[in-house]
Amino acid sequence: MAFGLRTKSFGFIEGEPEFVSAFQWWNQIDDSDQWQRGTYYALCVAYTLVSFIALVQLVRIQMRVPEYGWTTQKVFHLMNFVVNGLRAVLFGLYKSVFAIRPKALEQVLMELPGLLFFSTYTLLVLFWAEIYHQARSEPAQKLRPAYFIINGFIYLVQICLWIYMSASKTATGLEAAELFLSVISFFAALGFLLYGGRLFFLLRRFPIESRGRQKKLYEVGSVTSICCTCFLIRCALLAFSVFGKNTDLDVLNHPILNLVYYLMVEIVPSALVLFILRKLPPRRVSDQYHPIR
Template identity: 25%
Template sequence: MFEEKASSCRFPDELVGLNLAFACFDAIIAILAFTQLARIHARNTQLGWTRQKVFHILIGFTNTGYFIYFVLSLVAACRGWLCWSYSCGFVAMAFPRILLFATFLLLLSFWVDLCHQADDEEEEDDEQGFLEALIQNSLNRPRSSLADRRLCYPFRLIHVGSRQKIVILVTLLVFLLMMTFSVLIWIGMEENPIDSSTVSRVYVDLFATAILLLGGALACYGFLLCRKMRNVRSERASSEIWKVAGLAIVSVISFTSSAFVALFTDIPVLYHWHELHIDGVYTSLLLILYYFIGSSVPSAFVLWVMRELPPMSMANTQEESTRVTFITENSARRPQNWTTSASSQNQASSRGSPI
C-alpha cells in the first residue's frame, strides 16, 4: 500500500520546520490532555465518563492524530509514498479534524441543554432554580449524581442525553462520509473518470461549511448562555460568564479563519504537495491559520477552561445522604412555636441561592 518511488526529500524547508513545530505543539497538548485525564480519574474513581473526561480524551486523540499526520507527511514526502498523495494522506488529514468537530459539537449540545433547560421535561425534577442550575451545570464544575446520570453518561449507567445522541449520530455520519470519499479517491488513483483532487476538494468544502456553521451556532448559544447567567448575582457566575464568552469568541475566530482558508485555498490538501504551487511565506501563514489557529488554539483553550480538578471523593456525600434521624420522646413534645420557627428557617435557607 505504501509503494515508494525513487525520490529525494524535496519537501520545502519552510514547510518542514512548520510541520515539526505543529507536531511538537500537538504532542504537548495531547500529553497534557491525557495526563489531566489520569489526574481527574485518580481524584475520584467512583465517577464514570463525565463530560470533563470525555472532552479531555477527545482533545487528546485529536492532537495525537494531528501529530501523526504532520510526522507522516514529512516521512511520506521524503520516501515518496504514492498512497500518501491520495487516500492515505486524505484519511490522516480528515480524521483528527472530525474529532475536533465532534468535540465542539458536543460542547454546543451542552450549551443548548442549558439554554433550553426550562423547557425540557428531563429537567423538571431539579429542585434548584433555573438560573442557579446554569451555574451548577458549568463546564468545569462537578455536578450532582442525578445531573451526571443525565448528561455525563458514565458507561456503567448506559444513559446518554438526547442531544448528545444527535452528536454521536452526526459524528458517525461525517466519518462514513469521509470513508466514502477516501474510497473514491483510492479508485481515482487508476485510469478512470474520477479525479481524486476534485473529490478531496468537494469533501474539504463541505466540511469547511459545517465548521463555519458550528462556529456560528457556538457564537449564538454562547451569547444566550451569557445573558441568562448574567442574572445570577455571584462571583462564580461572573467567572463562568467569562469562560463561556471566551470559548465562544475563540471558537468563532478559529473556525471562521480555518473555514475560509479551506474554502479558498488548497491548504487542507497539502499532502498532495508535489502537484500544488507552494509559496514558502504565503503558504506558511495559511498553514498557521488553518492548523494552529484553527485547531491547536481552541483545543488548548478548552483544556485551560476545564483545568480544575473534581473533589477527591464522594464518600462523605453518600454517607450524609444515608444518615437516619432519630426522634426522642422529649423532642416530640417541643412546643408548636419552635416547630414553626425551625420550618421557617429551613425555607429561608433553601431560598438563599442567588436568583
C-alpha cells in the same frame, strides 16, 4: 489540502520587482528541505504538548472523582488527547505521510483528525445545550442522540467522498471534500454561537451574588468566542483553498501556510480552551461522612 504534491508557481508581473522578490522568497521557503523539516517538526512538538496537557488534565480529573464514569468532561479531554496526538504523529512522520500511495489514503490520514476535532468541540455545544434546556425545564433527552446522529451522518458522507476521491483520481473529489469540511465548520461555529450565546445570556440573568456566576460567564463567553472564531477561520480558509490559487493546504511544499493554518484553527484554540477549562470538579463528599462546620 491537495490531491498529491502539487507545486504551483506564482505569476510574476513585469515592472513590480518588490512583488517578484517576495514571491521568490516564498517559493524558496516552500522548496527548502530545511524549512519543511523545521516547520513540520515544530507542529509535531506543539501538538505533542497540547496532547500531553489534555492527558494530564484527564488523569487529574480521574484522580479527583474516580467514582464517576466517563463524564462529558473526561471524554472531551480524552478526545483532545487523541486528536492532538494523532496530529503529532502525522507531522512527526511528515515525509512518509506525504509520500503515501494512493494519495487518497494520505487525504484520509490528514482529514480524519479534522473530523475528530469537530466531534471533540461540538461535544461542548452538546454539553451547553443540555445545561441550557435543563435550566429552562425543557426536555433535553433528544440532544445526545441528535449529536450522535449528526456526527454519524457527517462521517458517512466524508467516507463516501473519500471513496469517490480514490475512484475518480481527479481534483473534483478533493474539492468536494474540502467544501464539505468548510460547511460543517460553519455549522459548528453556528452551534457555538447559538448555545454558547444562549447560555451566556441565561447566566447573565442570574443574581449577581450567585456563586460562581462570574467565573461561568467568563468561561462560557471565552470558549464560545475562541471556538466560533477558529471554526469560522477554518471554514473560510478551506473554502479559499478550493477556489484560490497557491493556497493548497496539507502539501509538503507549503510548510509556512500549514504552520499558520494549524496554529490558528487547532493548536492555539485547543491550548486556550484547555487552559480556560482547567478547573477540576469538586470532590464528592460521602453520604456517611459530614465534615465538621
